[in-house]
Amino acid sequence: MRGLGLGGALALIPPAATSPPPPRRGRFLSSPASVAADPPPPQFPSLTGIMRANSKGSISIARCKRISAMSNAEDSLGSLKKQLAKLFEVSLRVTVPTETDVEPLVAACTGNFGDYQCNNAMSLWPRIKGKGTEFRGPPAVGQALLRNIPPSEMIESCSVAGPGFVNVKLSNSWIAKSIQKMLNHGIGEWAPKLSVERAVVDFSSPNIAKEMHVGHLRSTIIGDSLARMLEFSKVEVLRRNHVGDWGTQFGMLIEHLFEKVPNWEDASETAIGDLQAFYKESKQRFDEEDGVFKERAQKAVVKLQGGDPKYRKAWAQICDISRREFDRVYQRLGVTLEERGESFYNPFIPGVLEKLSNLGLVEESQGARVIFLEGVNIPIIVVKSDGGYNYASTDMTALWYRLNEEKADWIIYVTDVGQSQHFEMVFKAAKRAGWLPADNNSYPRANHVGFGLVLGEDGKRFRTRSTEVVRLVDLLDEAKTRSKAALIERGKDKEFTEDELEKTAEAIGYGAVKYADLKNNRLTNYTFNFDQMLSDKGNTAVYLLYAHARICSIIRKSGKDIEELKKTAELSLDHPDERVLGLHLLQFAENVEDACTNLLPNVLCEYLYNLSENFTKFYSNCPVIGKPEEASRLLLCEATAIVMRQCFNLLGIVPVYKI
Numbered sequence: 001m002r003g004l005g006l007g008g009a010l011a012l013i014p015p016a017a018t019s020p021p022p023p024r025r026g027r028f029l030s031s032p033a034s035v036a037a038d039p040p041p042p043q044f045p046s047l048t049g050i051m052r053a054n055s056k057g058s059i060s061i062a063r064c065k066r067i068s069a070m071s072n073a074e075d076s077l078g079s080l081k082k083q084l085a086k087l088f089e090v091s092l093r094v095t096v097p098t099e100t101d102v103e104p105l106v107a108a109c110t111g112n113f114g115d116y117q118c119n120n121a122m123s124l125w126p127r128i129k130g131k132g133t134e135f136r137g138p139p140a141v142g143q144a145l146l147r148n149i150p151p152s153e154m155i156e157s158c159s160v161a162g163p164g165f166v167n168v169k170l171s172n173s174w175i176a177k178s179i180q181k182m183l184n185h186g187i188g189e190w191a192p193k194l195s196v197e198r199a200v201v202d203f204s205s206p207n208i209a210k211e212m213h214v215g216h217l218r219s220t221i222i223g224d225s226l227a228r229m230l231e232f233s234k235v236e237v238l239r240r241n242h243v244g245d246w247g248t249q250f251g252m253l254i255e256h257l258f259e260k261v262p263n264w265e266d267a268s269e270t271a272i273g274d275l276q277a278f279y280k281e282s283k284q285r286f287d288e289e290d291g292v293f294k295e296r297a298q299k300a301v302v303k304l305q306g307g308d309p310k311y312r313k314a315w316a317q318i319c320d321i322s323r324r325e326f327d328r329v330y331q332r333l334g335v336t337l338e339e340r341g342e343s344f345y346n347p348f349i350p351g352v353l354e355k356l357s358n359l360g361l362v363e364e365s366q367g368a369r370v371i372f373l374e375g376v377n378i379p380i381i382v383v384k385s386d387g388g389y390n391y392a393s394t395d396m397t398a399l400w401y402r403l404n405e406e407k408a409d410w411i412i413y414v415t416d417v418g419q420s421q422h423f424e425m426v427f428k429a430a431k432r433a434g435w436l437p438a439d440n441n442s443y444p445r446a447n448h449v450g451f452g453l454v455l456g457e458d459g460k461r462f463r464t465r466s467t468e469v470v471r472l473v474d475l476l477d478e479a480k481t482r483s484k485a486a487l488i489e490r491g492k493d494k495e496f497t498e499d500e501l502e503k504t505a506e507a508i509g510y511g512a513v514k515y516a517d518l519k520n521n522r523l524t525n526y527t528f529n530f531d532q533m534l535s536d537k538g539n540t541a542v543y544l545l546y547a548h549a550r551i552c553s554i555i556r557k558s559g560k561d562i563e564e565l566k567k568t569a570e571l572s573l574d575h576p577d578e579r580v581l582g583l584h585l586l587q588f589a590e591n592v593e594d595a596c597t598n599l600l601p602n603v604l605c606e607y608l609y610n611l612s613e614n615f616t617k618f619y620s621n622c623p624v625i626g627k628p629e630e631a632s633r634l635l636l637c638e639a640t641a642i643v644m645r646q647c648f649n650l651l652g653i654v655p656v657y658k659i
C-alpha cells in the first residue's frame with residue numbers, strides 16, 4: 001500500500017464531511033447532499049514528466065523548460081475527458097488526501113446514467129478500508145467524490161450509481177458554448193495536448209530497385225495519418241522515408257548497369273527500363289552464371305563502399321530511378337516524406353558500435369558480433385561474420401541518431417507485423433544501452449506500429465491476375481478511373497467542370513483506398529476490393545464524403561451567410577438529437593488523442609462514421625431550413641462539416657464539397 005500509511009489511531013476524515021459548502025456556479029441537480037468542502041486551489045501534479053535517458057544509461061529529467069511549457073499547455077483546454085479528469089483530480093485530492101498517487105479514471109458512458117463517469121471509488125476502497133476511514137464502502141466514497149468536485153459550468157448534474165460510479169451529465173449550454181467557440185476560433189481549439197514535442201515517424205520505406213508493394217502502401221497510408229494527427233496536436237514531426245538504398249545487392253545492380261547500358265551516365269529511366277525487371281535480371285546472373293559476374297559484383301560492392309566516384313554515381317542513378325517511381329505514388333496520395341535512406345546512417349555505424357562495445361554490450365558469437373537480450377532466444381547481430389553490417393546495425397544506428405542528433409521524444413516505426421521481432425530486439429538493445437528508459441510509458445519512447453497483410457478476393461496475399469506484383473501507381477489509377485466512371489454515370493460530367501470532375505474523382509478514388517485501409521484495426525489483414533471500397537453505402541469514404549457534401553449543400557441552399565451567423569446567431573441544443581450530435585462533436589479531441597497516442601487510426605474512422613450517423617439522425621428529426629431554429633441548426637451543420645473535414649484531413653483524405 002502506498003500513501004502515507006496512517007495507523008489505525010488516526011481517523012482519515014475527508015474534509016468534505018466537515019467543511020461548509022462552496023459557492024457553486026454549475027448546478028448539481030441530482031446531487032443528494034449539497035454539503036461540500038471549499039476545494040483547495042487546484043494543484044495539478046505534472047501530467048507530463050518526460051524522462052530522458054542520458055548517454056551513461058541513467059535516466060534524468062531533461063529539457064525542463066520544455067516540460068514546464070507543456071504543463072502550462074495542459075492547463076488550457078484539452079479534451080473533454082481531460083477537462084473532467086482535472087475536476088475529479090481536485091476532488092480526489094480532497095476526498096482521500098493520503099492517496100496522492102491515484103489518478104482520476106474518467107470514461108464516456110454508454111448507458112443513460114450520464115455522459116461521463118468517474119470510476120475511482122471502487123478501486124480506492126480496498127486501499128483505504130481498515131485504515132480509519134470514515135467511509136463505509138465504495139458508494140460513500142463515490143458520494144464524497146461527487147461532493148468535492150469543484151464548481152464548474154461544464155456540469156449540469158451528477159449522481160452516484162451502483163457500487164460507486166459517479167455519473168456526470170454535461171450542461172447543454174456549456175456544450176453549445178464550446179461548439180460556438182470552436183466555430184469562431186477554428187478547429188485548432190480542439191487539438192489534443194500531447195506531452196511530446198518532437199517525433200520521428202519512419203514510414204513507407206520501400207527498397208531501391210525492388211518492388212514497392214501493397215505493404216509499403218499500407219505503411220504509407222497509416223504512417224501519414226499518424227504523422228498528420230501528431231502534427232495537428234502541435235508535435236514537430238520528422239517524416240522519415242527509411243528507404244533500403246544500401247547493401248550488397250548494389251554490386252550486382254551496378255555491374256549489370258555497366259554492361260547493359262554502356263552510356264549509363266546519361267541513361268534515362270526508359271533506357272534502363274523497369275527497375276524491378278532489371279533487378280531480377282542481375283540477380284539471375286549473380287546466381288546462375290559461372291561465378292565471374294558474382295565476383296565482379298562483389299568487387300563492385302567494395303568499390304562502392306570505399307567511395308569510388310564512378311560506382312557512387314552509378315548507385316545514385318539507380319536510386320534516382322526508383323525514387324521517381326516512389327514519388328509518383330506519394331504525389332497521388334498527397335504524402336510528403338523526407339528521404340533518409342539506410343545509406344545515410346552508414347558512416348555513423350562504427351561509432352555507434354564502439355559506444356555499444358564500450359558499454360560492454362557487444363559479444364562475439366560464431367564469428368559475428370552480437371548483443372544478447374533478456375527474454376529473446378537469439379541475440380541481435382550487429383556485425384555479420386564476414387565483417388559487414390546489416391539491417392539491425394543500421395536500425396541501431398538510426399535509433400541512436402534520432403535520439404541524440406535529432407532529439408526526438410517519440411520514434412514510431414510503421415511496417416508489417418513480420419518485423420515485430422526485429423524492432424523488439426532493437427528496442428531491447430537500446431534499453432540495455434540506456435538510450436531508452438526501461439518502462440515503455442516514459443519518454444523518449446520507441447514504438448513499432450505493425451500491420452497485417454493486404455489480401456486479394458481469394459484470401460491470399462494480394463496480387464494481380466497475372467500473379468505478377470501489383471504496381472501501386474496502376475492500382476491508384478484504377479481507383480480514380482472507377483470513381484470517375486461512377487461520377488459520369490450520375491451525370492456529373494455535365495454539372496462539373498473538367499477540373500472539378502478530375503479532382504473529385506481523385507479525392508474519392510484515393511480516399512476510398514486510404515479509408516478502406518485505415519478503418520480496420522491495423523493488426524488485422526484486410527481484403528482489397530474496389531467494389532466494396534467504392535460503394536456509396538456502408539462505412540466507406542464515398543459514403544462519408546457524400547455526407548459531408550450534403551451538409552455543405554444544406555448550408556448553401558439556406559442562402560444564409562454562415563460566417564455572419566457564427567458571429568451573430570446563438571447555438572442551442574434543445575432537441576435530444578441535437579444534444580447527441582453536439583456532444584459527439586465535442587468528443588473529437590479525445591478521439592484524436594486516443595487514435596494517436598494508441599497509434600490506431602481506426603479509432604478516428606469509427607468516430608467519423610458515428611458522427612455521420614448522428615448527423616443523419618439529427619437531420620431527419622430536426623428540420624433546418626425555414627424553421628425557427630434555422631440559425632442555430634445551421635451552426636450545428638457547419639460545426640459538423642468542420643469536424644468531418646478535420647477528420648478527413650487527419651486521415652489524408654481530401655474532402656469534397658459538391659456531389
Ligand code: ARG
Nearest residue numbers: 202205206207242243244415
Ligand atoms: N525497407 C524496409 C522494408 O521494405 C522497411 C524499413 C522500415 N524502417 C526501418 N527503420 N527499419 O521492409
